[in-house]
């Protein structure tokens with residue numbers, strides 16, 4: 001098996017028939033993508049300004065809907081602001097300890113202001129305007145992560161900022177039509193991390209029509225395969241009081257427990273209050 005096939009097999013915990021590519025820049029890019037892992041523990045080493053500028057340049061090279069460029073990145077440098085943000089999420093110590101912390105925001109404000117400057121209405125004031133800015137921001141974030149990993153750095157996106165959206169917006173002075181998508185921890189990893197096993201392509205890639213008729217059997221196989229690679233220890237089981245100890249605690253048990261709790265109920269209210277029409 002060649003190297004890309006090895007990495008793909010590691011990604012899914014099973015062999016997959018992937019093309020090999022000759023050594024060179026393309027191979028390096030594919031290797032970076034297949035090797036992705038989130039990092040939550042960092043060395044104290046600062047990230048050089050030029051390195052950060054390179055990551056911004058790579059991130060902002062992402063494609064964007066109609067070239068509208070609806071993204072704002074807020075770098076949190078003020079130690080008091082960083083502490084205030086980290087204190088909101090004490091369960092994620094890496095927010096306070098990573099060398100660089102950024103906030104990636106969808107920005108539908110700039111194009112609306114430009115419309116005022118140029119004397120044009122903003123006609124698409126509905127859910128699509130929010131979705132476009134959110135998608136653009138996600139693509140920029142992904143480029144940022146890939147660039148960081150290619151440069152030997154590591155990242156952890158932080159969607160939990162949206163659990164505290166009003167306070168985050170207050171700390172970073174977010175105006176109407178600008179909303180946080182995720183925070184981003186950046187630094188040089190202090191540990192190698194691990195490859196998180198993904199659902200197999202056969203569950204995610206459909207041909208001609210959507211088909212999840214084999215879901216039950218496929219998820220059992222995935223849960224067992226993933227458990228063989230990383231066994232979730234009992235102390236990490238969620239919501240034991242509500243759901244007890246199942247015979248087997250795999251990924252699907254863990255994730256369905258996680259989403260059985262409602263959170264971020266105030267997101268739509270926040271967005272409406274900050275100028276978005278979500279209809």
Ligand SMILES: Cc1cc2nc3c(=O)[nH]c(=O)nc-3n(C[C@H](O)[C@H](O)[C@H](O)COP(=O)(O)O)c2cc1C
Pocket residue numbers: 036037038039040092156157158159160161182194195196
């Ligand atoms: C949009 C987004 C938000 C995330 N939010 C958090 C977060 O708040 N805290 C955290 O520790 N990890 C967060 N993560 C990291 C995911 O937990 C991680 O990507 C996932 O477990 C898969 O692991 P991997 O990235 O190492 O493959 C987030 C990832 C994404 C893409």
